Amino acid sequence: MVLLGLLSHEPMSGYDLKASIEQTVGQFWRESYGQIYPALKALEAQGCVRGEDQLQGGRRRRVYTLLEAGRARLRGWLAEPPESTSVRNELLLKVFFGRMTAPDVIRGHLQASLQQARQAVGHTDATVAMLQAEGADDPQLPYWLLTLDLGRRVAEARAEWAQHALAVLHAQEETGS
């Protein structure tokens, strides 16, 4: 579905799609070539996309175009209620079992997580600024900004939590538990 969605913007190759996924929805969605190429073949067999080989010198590029059937399928999928996100957070699991190890171990993970979260906030701000500067007319833009906004809010929440958690663990050690 992410392939159909991106192809609705412009025709692209599998390679382009991978790069495009990373640039646009990379914050909350990832795909590997091992899934993209077979999926494109399947979508072509189902009549959702059309693939055409382009030859530039000796280099072959197979560019896929979204067909009406694919557009319909994408709309159908968009209307379905989103499935619950697969939840797996190794950091939280390690924090949960924190009493099994030295306090420094968990604090180290929290420090790293704090830095990551701050970087994510900064990166999101930069992306928002760039997008607003260059493509003020793109009809996709408001939706893209919304996804970035959630990313930013969650990253901020994580940063604040990491600071709070560090403070709690510090205080706990003081009182000699």
Place this chain on the structure above:
Amino acid sequence: MVLLGLLSHEPMSGYDLKASIEQTVGQFWRESYGQIYPALKALEAQGCVRGEDQLQGGRRRRVYTLLEAGRARLRGWLAEPPESTSVRNELLLKVFFGRMTAPDVIRGHLQASLQQARQAVGHTDATVAMLQAEGADDPQLPYWLLTLDLGRRVAEARAEWAQHALAVLHAQEETGS
């Protein structure tokens, strides 16, 4: 690792472990029987846990106890930097491709998401209250509360974002885009 961690508290069966995972780390970690039972066998073969059959009437229960090798392995794992959480958020993907469908479709998803987030906040608050009432001495408690606190912060961020997103989409329709 989640099995070793929970067994560090008390010996349990595979069935107990599944229930325990749901009650404690369920907000950010899930396992199915299809993984738990084979994993316990593997951990026993590696000497990390010891399994003993208990017979209560005609019902068999295989209770696993954490061994020193398992404890060491758990500590080793805790010291490793946590791997990046697998990110896949279908709601955000649908919001991102929102321009491909009617505004009401996305608003419906956002409304549902808002309700879910509010429920999560309430559920977390209830759990925190319950934990603080019953087990003020448990050495695991502070760590557990920290994981709940992140869950709450993230749920609140999601709720606020959903409201914001609904407002944005509403305004956008007004201005006739």
Place this chain on the structure above:
DNA sequence: TGCACCATGTAATTAGTTACATGATTAC
């Protein structure tokens, strides 16, 4: 000449869910 990047694909492996099969116990 060699490296980084463009470009496509397959195979092997691992991870994970779901469905199925079985049977005992407890509470209504």
Place this chain on the structure above:
DNA sequence: GTAATCATGTAACTAATTACATGGTGCA
């Protein structure tokens, strides 16, 4: 007696990553 829950496991399937294999282009 019958439904819910306790309890353990396997098999089939699906999803997903990683490694491998191949070869072209552009540039320093």
